[in-house]
Amino acid sequence: MLAYCAPCNRSFKGQTELDQHIRNSSIHKKQQAASLVKPATPQAREHGRPPSVIISSSSTPQIVIPAVQTAPQGVPWSVIVESEYVTVLNALSAHCHTPIELEQNGYIIHSYNSLDYANSRKCKRCNSQEKNAAGRECIFHLYKRNKWNSKRPYKCCSNGGRGCKTSPTHDFQIPLRAIKHEDFRQTPPASAEPKFLAVALDCEMAGVAGGASEAILLCVTDYFTGAVLLNRYVCPREPITQIRSSIHGISKSTLENAIRQGQALWGWEGARSELWKYIDSNTIIVGHALEHDLDALRMIHPRIVDSGILSRKAVGIHRIRWGLQTLCSELVNVEIRKNKGAIHDCLEDVLATREVVLFCTRKKEAFQAWAEAKKVEELRLEKERERIRQKKQSKNDMVTARGRGSYRTFPDSDDEGEEVLHWSDIAEDLGWPHPDTGYDPWSD
Numbered sequence: 001m002l003a004y005c006a007p008c009n010r011s012f013k014g015q016t017e018l019d020q021h022i023r024n025s026s027i028h029k030k031q032q033a034a035s036l037v038k039p040a041t042p043q044a045r046e047h048g049r050p051p052s053v054i055i056s057s058s059s060t061p062q063i064v065i066p067a068v069q070t071a072p073q074g075v076p077w078s079v080i081v082e083s084e085y086v087t088v089l090n091a092l093s094a095h096c097h098t099p100i101e102l103e104q105n106g107y108i109i110h111s112y113n114s115l116d117y118a119n120s121r122k123c124k125r126c127n128s129q130e131k132n133a134a135g136r137e138c139i140f141h142l143y144k145r146n147k148w149n150s151k152r153p154y155k156c157c158s159n160g161g162r163g164c165k166t167s168p169t170h171d172f173q174i175p176l177r178a179i180k181h182e183d184f185r186q187t188p189p190a191s192a193e194p195k196f197l198a199v200a201l202d203c204e205m206a207g208v209a210g211g212a213s214e215a216i217l218l219c220v221t222d223y224f225t226g227a228v229l230l231n232r233y234v235c236p237r238e239p240i241t242q243i244r245s246s247i248h249g250i251s252k253s254t255l256e257n258a259i260r261q262g263q264a265l266w267g268w269e270g271a272r273s274e275l276w277k278y279i280d281s282n283t284i285i286v287g288h289a290l291e292h293d294l295d296a297l298r299m300i301h302p303r304i305v306d307s308g309i310l311s312r313k314a315v316g317i318h319r320i321r322w323g324l325q326t327l328c329s330e331l332v333n334v335e336i337r338k339n340k341g342a343i344h345d346c347l348e349d350v351l352a353t354r355e356v357v358l359f360c361t362r363k364k365e366a367f368q369a370w371a372e373a374k375k376v377e378e379l380r381l382e383k384e385r386e387r388i389r390q391k392k393q394s395k396n397d398m399v400t401a402r403g404r405g406s407y408r409t410f411p412d413s414d415d416e417g418e419e420v421l422h423w424s425d426i427a428e429d430l431g432w433p434h435p436d437t438g439y440d441p442w443s444d
Contacts, residue, residue, distance in 0.1 A: 076334070077351050078358050080224050088224065091361040092198055092284055095310065096303050105309055106291040108184055108300055117178040123170040126163065130172050138170045139163035176212055183298040185272075190280045198223035198284040200354040201275075203234075203293040204250060204346050207242030214238065215296040216255055217248070218271045219346040220278065223286055223354060229278050231347055233258040237267040249343040272297045288324045288353045307356045314360075314371035317378050328352045331359050331370060 080088055099109050110116075121130040125140035140163040142156040157164035200223055203215040214236040220229045233255055245251050258264045265271045279285070281302060287293055288307045294300075311327055312318050325342075328334050336352045337344060360367045 077226055078355060079226075080358075085224055088358070088362070089197055089284075092223070092286070092305060092357070093303075095305050095357075095361050096284060097306065097309055099302075101309060101313075102291075102304060105306070107294065107304070108181060108291075109302075111186070111300065112178075112181045112184060117175060117181075120175050120178065121172040122175070124173045125167070125171050128170065130170070133170050133172075138167040140165055140167070176210070180212065180295065180298065183268075184300050185298060187279065187281045187283075187299060187301045188276055190282045195280045196222055196229070196278050196283055198286065199229065199279060200286040200350045200357075201290065201293055202287060202346050202350045202353065203271075203296050204248040204344065205292070205296060206236065206240045206244055206250075208236050208238035209241055210238060212238070213292070213296065215268060215271055215293070216240075216243075216250060217346050218265065218275065218297075219350050220275060221347075221350050221354065223284070226351055226354065228347065230274060232271070232274065233264040234268070234271045235259045235264045235266055246341060247344055248346065249341075268297050272299060275299075286353060286357050288327075288349070288356070289321075305357055305361075307353055307360065310357070310360045311371070314367060315374045315378070316371075317375060320378060324349060324352060324356070327356045331356055331367070 097105075103109050119129070119131040122128065123130075123133060123138060123140075126133075126138050128136070128138070141154045142165060143154055145153045146155075147153065152158055153160050154164070199220050201218075201220050203219070204217040205213040206216045208214045215234045216236060217231075217233055219231045221227060222229060233250075235255070235258075240252065240255075243250070243252050243255075255264070265274055275297065284303045284305060285294075285301055286305045286307075290304060290306050290308075307324065307327060308321060311322050312320065325336055328336050332355050334352065334355060336348055
């Protein structure tokens with residue numbers, strides 16, 4: 001595995017060579033003498049002790065502080081002094097989500113069991129569940145619905161109803177989630193080998209054959225220092241069908257170049273194995289909508305702090321999700337993705353998530369004040385949406401009463417070209433995974 005020294009702009013064959021360079025280089029010796037910071041190893045923990053209890057000769061944990069830092073410059077990321085490590089760790093540990101909370105927010109918390117997916121097969125064409133489709137023929141459209149074309153939502157026909165084609169049999173498929181679930185593994189338990197106490201994590205994704213999303217970049221930093229532990233490309237095992245460069249800025253050529261140079265991890269298995277070199281089951285993983293990242297890595301982890309869950313729980317309106325960019329701007333007054341096209345920088349997102357979680361866990365009064373203001377704002381917006389909905393419903397009722405139509409919306413000067421919304425539209429607009437790409441905008 002190649003190692004890189006940013007200050008010297010040099011590459012090394014491995015971590016051993018990099019460590020030797022740092023020890024012998026006059027440049028790094030001067031830096032260490034000036035800052036009085038020495039590279040350390042993650043603090044080991046005794047079995048049976050809670051992770052918030054630090055086993056050390058001093059009262060502070062010996063968190064690693066690498067001599068080489070590659071965090072983005074120009075942004076005022078928080079610096080935690082060593083004397084505050086225990087306080088910060090205890091505050092973070094107190095906000096770890098319960099298994100019930102994790103499961104309610106889409107996390108997989110148990111190993112695969114086929115009984116969990118009994119009767120879960122759906123028809124690929126008509127989307128009917130197997131248990132409800134007995135004795136019924138398959139009625140479907142050849143193309144997916146285009147919600148933006150109200151006059152002709154389906155390319156295959158002018159009929160906007162249930163379907164234009166029929167088949168005596170259904171094409172039932174096992175859910176993609178069930179197939180992936182079989183590969184999920186628990187994070188290894190704590191051992192004598194020292195690991196990091198808390199890390200922040202994010203992945204960038206691409207669409208692959210079969211409709212799934214796989215990680216193509218894995219970024220991990222130490223929660224206490226912000227030091228970069230991993231920032232590696234990942235080569236998916238399946239062919240990439242949607243690179244999604246407009247989201248994360250990673251092109252196929254960039255990924256292929258990293259693969260040719262041997263700098264990419266091989267598939268989710270390689271990425272997961274590399275991550276496990278730094279963490280164990282007692283490590284707290286911090287992230288935003290982290291269920292998508294752990295899903296890509298096929299990981300089951302017990303200690304999670306998710307900035308998305310923290311914000312929804314504080315506001316008390318669980319159907320609304322705030323993106324990382326919004327939380328970072330409103331809570332810590334830091335603007336991220338300030339570039340053409342608002343391209344994601346994975347490392348920047350990791351540090352931004354760390355910043356948001358530090359705010360939520362340390363500045364409780366300010367966080368609660370934001371949550372209360374958000375709740376008032378959302379309730380006001382909900383009342384306004386309900387008022388508009390009732391107004392439109394009244395118009396429809398008047399039209400129906402005159403005998404000019406039933407359950408239809410006739411355009412007038414105020415709402416020309418309006419279409420009748422379906423649940424799939426609302427779910428998609430609220431951030432559910434896109435039916436074609438599988439991309440979930442709230443995962444970023």
